[in-house]
Amino acid sequence: xxxxxxxxxxxxxxxxxxxxxxxxxxxxxxxxxxxxxxxxxxxxxxxxxxxxxxxxxxxxxxxxxxxxxxxxxxxxxxxxxxxxxxxxxxxxxxxxxxxxxxxxxxxxxxxxxxxxxxxxxxxxxxxxxxxxxxxxxxxxxxxxxxxxxxxxxxxxxxxxxxxxxxxxxxxxxxxxxxxxxxxxxxxxxxxxxxxxxxxxxxxxxxxxxxxxxxxxxxxxxxxxxxxxxxxxxxxxxxxxxxxxxxxxxxxxxxxxxxxxxxxxxxxxxxxxxxxxxxxxxxxxxxxxxxxxxxxxxxxxxxxxxxxxxxxxxxxxxxxxxxxxxxxxxxxxx
Amino acid sequence: xxxxxxxxxxxxxxxxxxxxxxxxxxxxxxxxxxxxxxxxxxxxxxxxxxxxxxxxxxxxxxxxxxxxxxxxxxxxxxxxxxxxxxxxxxxxxxxxxxxxxxxxxxxxxxxxxxxxxxxxxxxxxxxxxxxxxxxxxxxxxxxxxxxxxxxxxxxxxxxxxxxxxxxxxxxxxxxxxxxxxxxxxxxxxxxxxxxxxxxxxxxxxxxxxxxxxxxxxxxxxxxxxxxxxxxxxxxxxxxxxxxxxxxxxxxxxxxxxxx
Amino acid sequence: xxxxxxxxxxxxxxxxxxxxxxxxxxxxxxxxxxxxxxxxxxxxxxxxxxxxxxxxxxxxxxxxxxxxxxxxxxxxxxxxxxxxxxxxxxxxxxxxxxxxxxxxxxxxxxxxxxxxxxxxxxxxxxxxxxxxxxxxxxxxxxxxxxxxxxxxxxxxxxxxxxxxxxxxxxxxxxxxxxxxxxxxxxxxxxxxxxxxxxxxxxxxxxxxxxxxxxxxxxxxxxxxxxxxxxxxxxxxxxxxxxxxxxxxxxxxxxxxxxxxxxxxxxxxxxx
Numbered sequence: 065x066x067x068x069x070x071x072x073x074x075x076x077x078x079x080x081x082x083x084x085x086x087x088x089x090x091x092x093x094x095x096x097x098x099x100x101x102x103x104x105x106x107x108x109x110x111x112x113x114x115x116x117x118x119x120x121x122x123x124x125x126x127x128x129x130x131x132x133x134x135x136x137x138x139x140x141x142x143x144x145x146x147x148x149x150x151x152x153x154x155x156x157x158x159x160x161x162x163x164x165x166x167x168x169x170x171x172x173x174x175x176x177x178x179x180x181x182x183x184x185x186x187x188x189x190x191x192x193x194x195x196x197x198x199x200x201x202x203x204x205x206x207x208x209x210x211x212x213x214x215x216x217x218x219x220x221x222x223x224x225x226x227x228x229x230x231x232x233x234x235x236x237x238x239x240x241x242x243x244x245x246x247x248x249x250x251x252x253x254x255x256x257x258x259x260x261x262x263x264x265x266x267x268x269x270x271x272x273x274x275x276x277x278x279x280x281x282x283x284x285x286x287x288x289x290x291x292x293x294x295x296x297x298x299x300x301x302x303x304x305x306x307x308x309x310x311x312x313x314x315x316x317x318x319x320x321x322x323x324x325x326x327x328x329x330x331x332x333x334x335x336x337x338x339x340x341x342x343x344x345x346x347x348x349x350x351x352x353x354x355x356x357x358x359x360x361x362x363x364x365x366x367x368x369x370x371x372x373x374x375x376x377x378x379x380x381x382x383x384x385x386x387x388x389x390x391x392x393x394x395x396x397x
Numbered sequence: 398x399x400x401x402x403x404x405x406x407x408x409x410x411x412x413x414x415x416x417x418x419x420x421x422x423x424x425x426x427x428x429x430x431x432x433x434x435x436x437x438x439x440x441x442x443x444x445x446x447x448x449x450x451x452x453x454x455x456x457x458x459x460x461x462x463x464x465x466x467x468x469x470x471x472x473x474x475x476x477x478x479x480x481x482x483x484x485x486x487x488x489x490x491x492x493x494x495x496x497x498x499x500x501x502x503x504x505x506x507x508x509x510x511x512x513x514x515x516x517x518x519x520x521x522x523x524x525x526x527x528x529x530x531x532x533x534x535x536x537x538x539x540x541x542x543x544x545x546x547x548x549x550x551x552x553x554x555x556x557x558x559x560x561x562x563x564x565x566x567x568x569x570x571x572x573x574x575x576x577x578x579x580x581x582x583x584x585x586x587x588x589x590x591x592x593x594x595x596x597x598x599x600x601x602x603x604x605x606x607x608x609x610x611x612x613x614x615x616x617x618x619x620x621x622x623x624x625x626x627x628x629x630x631x632x633x634x635x636x637x638x639x640x641x642x643x644x645x646x647x648x649x650x651x652x653x654x655x656x
Numbered sequence: 657x658x659x660x661x662x663x664x665x666x667x668x669x670x671x672x673x674x675x676x677x678x679x680x681x682x683x684x685x686x687x688x689x690x691x692x693x694x695x696x697x698x699x700x701x702x703x704x705x706x707x708x709x710x711x712x713x714x715x716x717x718x719x720x721x722x723x724x725x726x727x728x729x730x731x732x733x734x735x736x737x738x739x740x741x742x743x744x745x746x747x748x749x750x751x752x753x754x755x756x757x758x759x760x761x762x763x764x765x766x767x768x769x770x771x772x773x774x775x776x777x778x779x780x781x782x783x784x785x786x787x788x789x790x791x792x793x794x795x796x797x798x799x800x801x802x803x804x805x806x807x808x809x810x811x812x813x814x815x816x817x818x819x820x821x822x823x824x825x826x827x828x829x830x831x832x833x834x835x836x837x838x839x840x841x842x843x844x845x846x847x848x849x850x851x852x853x854x855x856x857x858x859x860x861x862x863x864x865x866x867x868x869x870x871x872x873x874x875x876x877x878x879x880x881x882x883x884x885x886x887x888x889x890x891x892x893x894x895x896x897x898x899x900x901x902x903x904x905x906x907x908x909x910x911x912x913x914x915x916x917x918x919x920x921x922x923x924x925x926x927x
Contacts, residue, residue, distance in 0.1 A: 066489060066491050066526060066527070066528050093725050093729075094723070094725045094726040094728075094729035095725055095728060095729040109753065109754060112753055112754075113725070113728055113753055116749070116752070116753070117724050117725050117728070117749055117753070118725060121725075144487035144488075145487060146487065146488065178743040179743045179744075179745055179748060180745075181743070231850070232847050232848060232849075233847075234827070234847065234848065235813075236720065236740065239718060239720065240720045240721075243718065243720070243721045248721060248723075250721065250722070250723040250724075250745070250746055251745050253745065253749060256745075276501065279498065280498055280501055282486055282487065282488065282490070283484065283486070283495075283498060283544075284481070284484065284485075286450060286479075286481065287479070287481065287484070289450055290448060290450070290474060290477070290478065290479045290548075291474050291498065291499070291501045291502060291548065292469075292470035292471040292473070292474035292501065292502045293470070293501075294470060332488060332489075336489065336490070336491070336494075337488035337489060337490055338490075338494065362723060362725065362726070365717075366726055366729060367699060367714055367715070367716045367717070367723075367725075367726030367727065367729050367730060368702070368715050368716055368717030368718075368723075368726060369717055369721070369723045369726060371721075
């Protein structure tokens with residue numbers, strides 16, 4: 065017997081939990097600042113810091129966490145495999161390579177642009193890989209399995225290239241590259257937040273509209289076709305949208321692992337595989353996970369900060385293991 | 398014309414070889430048609446072409462008078478359903494939700510009642526609430542059949558064309574019989590046309606109204622079991638040593654292999 | 657009148673006493689302390705390990721992974737950031753929060769030390785102390801013999817797990833070697849390359865330069881000679897090795913003149 069909570073109630077609970085967590089996170093940080101600073105008349109400077117540094121960071125954490133989890137959810141649904149994750153098709157590897165180039169072989173740019181170079185580089189790298197995926201996904205039969213192989217190849221090639229760059233880099237560059245690979249939300253400010261949101265929000269909405277079709281794809285490509293789904297079109301739409309989510313997330317925050325793989329998995333165990341609930345559930349859960357992880361990242365070793373990708377793995381890993389053993393007991397019994 | 402699926406001079410040639418060569422076939426409501434033939438004869442391919450998954454290279458297929466290609470995805474899904482041989486799901490789905498997927502081309506409001514009706518019909522009501530992935534092969538087939546029927550369900554009956562690709566190959570005797578009996582019963586309602594690819598000639602003889610024999614892409618026989626299943630025809634096309642006898646209790650031929 | 661004058665003169669002192677300064681960059685921190693501003697420092701970055709007192713200050717993280725809130729939590733009035741930390745969104749955010757952010761130049765040359773001292777002194781209002789420090793550095797640099805010495809030096813960088821790398825052109829090590837009036841044994845390539853046996857033997861170094869950290873990861877001085885090709889070089893045959901502190905030699909900060917002098921002296925003493 066499958067026993068599941070009512071999805072609408074569960075989602076409502078998650079929304080409330082996210083709101084509470086956001087409020088808590090907005091009140092925690094290296095500085096002792098709470099939201100109360102908004103209405104207290106005293107310190108303009110503190111208000112400025114809360115509004116321009118703390119708040120955007122909290123919002124960015126929810127945005128990026130939601131995007132990564134959603135992307136993983138789509139990948140798992142598309143490939144009908146619980147082990148799929150956003151990095152499957154090589155997008156974050158492409159971004160890593162582009163960032164590697166920008167760090168180790170820098171080109172002279174005007175100072176204003178230079179600030180955003182790693183983000184722009186990461187986005188360009190992601191886009192390049194996305195284009196490859198786009199063209200491949202529109203061709204021929206069996207393109208999904210071909211895409212998988214291409215993703216493996218891209219991951220391997222980019223990994224090797226980044227390795228070469230690390231090799232010829234000096235200490236500081238190497239350090240910077242590896243830190244980027246561990247992820248950080250330190251680039252949060254209103255401009256980067258709005259730029260990221262301008263990709264993530266529309267892409268997420270578009271994916272939500274494809275929920276029913278993603279459900280039907282679970283029966284199989286041919287079966288979905290017989291149920292009236294334009295399988296090819298739905299697949300490449302989902303691929304591009306998922307790629308956009310990853311590209312935007314990785315550009316602003318570097319590589320944050322684990323969220324895309326495990327969050328949809330956990331939510332599916334709880335709410336079921338119906339994407340109409342799984343999609344919003346994954347977004348909310350991903351947002352919460354990254355919010356908690358980032359709050360810890362910027363408070364545990366304050367005034368320094370830990371790479372948030374380490375924390376998502378440290379937080380999520382044991383929990384994931386616990387869930388696996390719990391369900392194993394349930395099914396063996 | 399109104400309720401026929403007609404294949405006229407259908408040819409399918411994806412590469413060098415012609416997988417289907419000049420096939421002419423009509424499927425009407427109220428009958429069970431079995432597609433038989435040796436391996437590589439093109440049975441599954443023909444199914445894919447008849448259902449519209451593969452467009453033919455030559456010839457035409459019309460459904461209720463209109464070419465198959467002119468039907469929209471949703472409209473076609475309400476007219477024809479396909480149940481394939483193997484049907485795994487990667488994630489846990491409740492049985493009712495899998496069956497409910499068959500209602501995708503239809504408006505939402507009748508889904509619950511239709512799902513209940515088809516579950517009762519196919520004997521899936523005992524599986525209510527269970528996880529599809531945890532079911533046995535036979536139970537999963539039953540659920541997939543219920544889903545396909547849900548796709549065609551209108552006013553308490555299935556309407557349209559139901560295609561099945563070797564639905565019995567993974568089933569035990571009990572379930573083989575159960576499914577084919579059910580298909581027979583459904584076709585007798587008069588609004589459903591069943592086209593089933595079968596490996597087992599004896600099952601075809603017992604439950605099909607008509608048998609279509611394919612060989613290397615060509616349609617070489619089309620008639621009642623008595624007409625098609627005779628020794629000379631079968632030995633010629635299957636190249637196997639066999640004998641055909643009459644079933645002791647039913648007026649159908651049965652095929653027995655020689656040692 | 658006299659009281660006003662005293663008060664006026666005292667203002668910089670009072671103001672300076674209320675300064676809260678965050679220093680970013682090991683060389684910047686060193687200079688700040690040397691200028692006598694140690695009591696005004698409230699935080700530093702993870703590369704600031706000299707002098708000892710610096711390590712007692714809160715650490716705001718690696719200089720290329722700063723976060724604005726962390727720095728602002730220290731309530732700084734001034735941030736001195738090495739150019740190595742730039743470009744940095746975090747520092748931009750700090751600047752836009754009404755904190756003065758001063759960039760200290762960071763190039764690899766002996767003149768750079770001068771520029772660094774000057775910039776820090778200006779920012780902290782310690783120009784007198786700055787001048788004195790500059791004179792000190794100049795006299796140290798002057799004691800480095802001008803005449804170029806035809807001694808070939810090979811600088812080896814080693815980190816745990818990675819193959820040892822030799823320094824080519826456009827590296828801080830190359831600049832240091834040239835500053836000592838010596839020659840870099842490795843010619844014809846930029847940045848770092850892994851040591852190849854043939855390449856090392858062909859370069860014929862007479863002196864091998866390794867950092868203290870490098871020797872540690874190699875597991876002792878004896879293991880240095882086990883690296884590809886070294887045993888067959890002139891340096892290897894007579895075991896001519898100089899171990900230096902990496903920040904001292906490569907950081908082009910206050911300790912660099914002494915380190916370069918030590919390098920020169922060692923080269924002069926070669927058989």
